[in-house]
Amino acid sequence: MHELSIVEGLIDIIRETAQTHGLNRVEKVTLRIGAMRQIVPDALNFAFEVLGKGTIAEGAEVVITVVPTKARCGECGSEFTVDDCCFICTSCGSGGVVVTEGKELYIDSIEGE
Ligand SMILES: [Zn+2]
Known part of the structure:
Protein backbone atom coordinates (compact mmCIF):
# COMPACT_ATOMS: atom_id res chain seq x y z
CA MET A 1 0.00 0.00 0.00
CA HIS A 2 2.09 2.90 -1.31
CA GLU A 3 -0.67 5.32 -0.35
CA ILE A 13 3.28 19.75 2.79
CA ILE A 14 -0.13 20.50 4.31
CA ARG A 15 1.48 21.30 7.64
CA GLU A 16 3.96 23.69 6.05
CA THR A 17 1.31 25.34 3.88
CA ALA A 18 -1.05 25.76 6.82
CA GLN A 19 1.73 27.37 8.83
CA THR A 20 2.60 29.74 6.01
CA HIS A 21 -1.02 30.83 5.72
CA GLY A 22 -1.68 30.94 9.45
CA LEU A 23 -4.32 28.21 9.46
CA ASN A 24 -5.16 26.53 12.74
CA ARG A 25 -7.25 23.82 11.23
CA VAL A 26 -7.44 22.26 7.79
CA GLU A 27 -10.97 21.42 6.69
CA LYS A 28 -10.59 20.36 3.11
CA VAL A 29 -7.76 19.22 0.90
CA THR A 30 -8.14 18.84 -2.85
CA LEU A 31 -5.66 16.58 -4.60
CA ARG A 32 -4.93 16.05 -8.26
CA ILE A 33 -3.59 12.62 -8.95
CA GLY A 34 -2.66 11.19 -12.33
CA ALA A 35 -4.24 7.89 -13.34
CA MET A 36 -0.76 6.40 -13.82
CA ARG A 37 -0.10 6.72 -10.11
CA GLN A 38 -2.60 3.92 -9.62
CA ILE A 39 -3.88 5.37 -6.40
CA VAL A 40 -6.85 3.70 -4.77
CA PRO A 41 -8.92 6.64 -3.45
CA ASP A 42 -10.36 4.58 -0.59
CA ALA A 43 -6.90 3.50 0.51
CA LEU A 44 -5.67 7.06 0.31
CA ASN A 45 -8.59 8.33 2.36
CA PHE A 46 -7.94 5.65 4.94
CA ALA A 47 -4.23 6.45 5.10
CA PHE A 48 -5.12 10.10 5.53
CA GLU A 49 -7.46 9.32 8.38
CA VAL A 50 -4.83 7.23 10.18
CA LEU A 51 -1.80 9.45 9.58
CA GLY A 52 -3.72 12.68 9.97
CA LYS A 53 -4.60 11.92 13.57
CA GLY A 54 -3.03 14.44 15.89
CA THR A 55 -1.92 16.65 13.00
CA ILE A 56 -3.39 19.86 11.67
CA ALA A 57 -5.09 17.80 8.96
CA GLU A 58 -7.05 15.63 11.38
CA GLY A 59 -10.62 15.16 10.20
CA ALA A 60 -10.08 17.09 6.97
CA GLU A 61 -12.18 16.16 3.98
CA VAL A 62 -10.04 14.82 1.17
CA VAL A 63 -11.25 15.36 -2.38
CA ILE A 64 -9.39 13.48 -5.08
CA THR A 65 -9.47 14.46 -8.72
CA VAL A 66 -8.05 11.77 -10.95
CA VAL A 67 -6.30 13.13 -14.04
CA PRO A 68 -6.62 10.81 -17.05
CA THR A 69 -3.45 9.62 -18.71
CA LYS A 70 -2.67 11.47 -21.93
CA ALA A 71 0.07 10.88 -24.43
CA ARG A 72 1.51 12.42 -27.57
CA CYS A 73 2.65 10.39 -30.52
CA GLY A 74 6.28 10.87 -31.50
CA GLU A 75 5.52 9.86 -35.09
CA CYS A 76 2.47 11.88 -36.09
CA GLY A 77 2.17 14.29 -33.16
CA SER A 78 -1.43 13.53 -32.30
CA GLU A 79 -2.50 13.66 -28.67
CA PHE A 80 -4.83 11.14 -27.14
CA THR A 81 -6.14 9.75 -23.88
CA VAL A 82 -4.63 6.43 -22.89
CA ASP A 83 -7.08 3.73 -21.91
CA ASP A 84 -5.73 1.38 -19.27
CA CYS A 85 -2.36 0.30 -20.54
CA CYS A 86 -2.39 0.67 -24.32
CA PHE A 87 0.38 3.13 -25.12
CA ILE A 88 -0.19 3.00 -28.84
CA CYS A 89 -1.08 5.98 -31.00
CA THR A 90 -4.78 5.98 -31.86
CA SER A 91 -4.11 7.74 -35.16
CA CYS A 92 -1.18 5.89 -36.69
CA GLY A 93 -0.62 2.88 -34.45
CA SER A 94 2.93 3.86 -33.50
CA GLY A 95 4.26 2.71 -30.14
CA GLY A 96 6.61 5.69 -29.87
CA VAL A 97 4.44 7.78 -27.58
CA VAL A 98 5.34 10.17 -24.78
CA VAL A 99 3.17 10.48 -21.70
CA THR A 100 2.16 14.13 -21.21
CA GLU A 101 -0.33 13.80 -18.35
CA GLY A 102 -1.21 11.20 -15.78
CA LYS A 103 1.85 11.18 -13.53
CA GLU A 104 0.97 14.24 -11.49
CA LEU A 105 0.39 14.15 -7.78
CA TYR A 106 -0.07 17.45 -6.08
CA ILE A 107 -2.23 19.44 -3.73
CA ASP A 108 -4.64 21.61 -5.66
CA SER A 109 -6.00 23.52 -2.70
CA ILE A 110 -6.11 23.58 1.06
CA GLU A 111 -9.03 25.12 2.92
CA GLY A 112 -9.18 25.87 6.60
CA GLU A 113 -9.30 28.60 9.12
ZN1 LIG B 1 0.70 8.62 -34.29
Missing part, protein backbone atom coordinates in the same frame (compact mmCIF):
# COMPACT_ATOMS: atom_id res chain seq x y z
CA LEU A 4 0.77 5.50 3.18
CA SER A 5 4.10 6.95 2.11
CA ILE A 6 2.36 9.32 -0.29
CA VAL A 7 0.06 10.60 2.45
CA GLU A 8 3.02 11.02 4.79
CA GLY A 9 4.57 13.38 2.27
CA LEU A 10 1.28 15.18 1.68
CA ILE A 11 0.71 15.82 5.37
CA ASP A 12 4.18 17.38 5.61
